[in-house]
Amino acid sequence: MRILVVNVNTTVSMTDAIVASARSVASSGTEIIGLTPSFGPDSCEGNFDSYLAAVGVMDAVARYQGTYDAVVQAGFGEHGREGLQELLDVPVVDITEAAGHVASLLGHSYSVVTTLDRTVPLIEDRLKLAGLDARCASVRSSGLSVLELEEDPEAAVKAITTQAQRAVQEDRAEVIVLGCGGMAGLDHAVRAATGVPVVDGVTAAIKLAEALIGLGLSTSKIRTYATPRTKRLSGWPLGAVHEVS
Incomplete structure (x- = not known):
């Protein structure tokens, strides 16, 4: 099976x-293909960034020429998943949803440790929309921007671990969720510091995608995620592939 993993921002190193994180848990017969949008923000930290990224992600998937069996959207709390499901x-x-389901x-209860405080409401909204908010004890900010996670990995681990420990001690969280795709690979360090299970959304999403493929299941197309109606998209940056259905 082949799974497309789409970064929501344009930072190739991320x-x-x-x-790399996705491949570390993928089954031997699973091929992981990474996609980076050709346009959009270099990091997503707010609604404006997120809506731009959603278009970039849909465009990146639409322009991919090969076959694939599932798509993982690698952005925590970001918009666009519903559009992909229609397409x-x-x-x-x-x-985001994969991590919440696995943590539950x-x-x-579980707590999410994310980047800047301004992203907390977006994550809370996405969890509520997915029906995963009842089990969420808190969403905590590490105070780091997305790009700072790469610039100073040691400081990133310290900041994330500090908030994870507080979530366990103060919010009574029993599981920690890493609330950013850029935190992929940090789960072992946070688990060692907190003593609780730590869920990385990227790896959780890969295993859930493999399970859905194996079960022969996909998105219902009967109502909410029905294929978009055919129409001309004037001046739209998405490829012409979206004009036919």
Whole structure:
């Protein structure tokens, strides 16, 4: 099987890190293909960035020429998953929802540790929309921007671990979720510091995507995620592929 893993921002080094994390848990017969949007923000930290990124992600997937069996959207709390589900006939798994579902299987409550405080409401909204908010004890900010995660990995681990420990001690979280695709690969360090299960959305999404493919299941197209109606998209940056259905 082949899974497309789409970074929501245009930073290629972050795509590479996300792909490496995805491949670390993928089954031997699973091929992971990383995609980076050709336009959009270099990091997503707010609604404006997120809506731009959603278009860039849909464009990147639409322009991919090969075949694939599922798509993973690697952006935590970002918009666009619903659009992909309308466009595609294969399973689409968002790392935010994947992480929340997996965390809910591991403990009574979970906390998310993310980047800047301004992204907290976006994540809270996405979890609520997915029906995963009832088990979420808190969404905590590490105070780091997305790009700072790469610039100073040691400081990133320290900041994330500090908030994860506070979530366990103060918010009574029993599971920690890493709330950014750029945090892929940090789960072992946070687990060692907190003593609780730590869920990385990228790896969780890969395993869920593999499961859906194996079960022969994909998005229902009966109503909410029905294929978009045919229409001309004037001045739209998306490829002509979207003009026919």
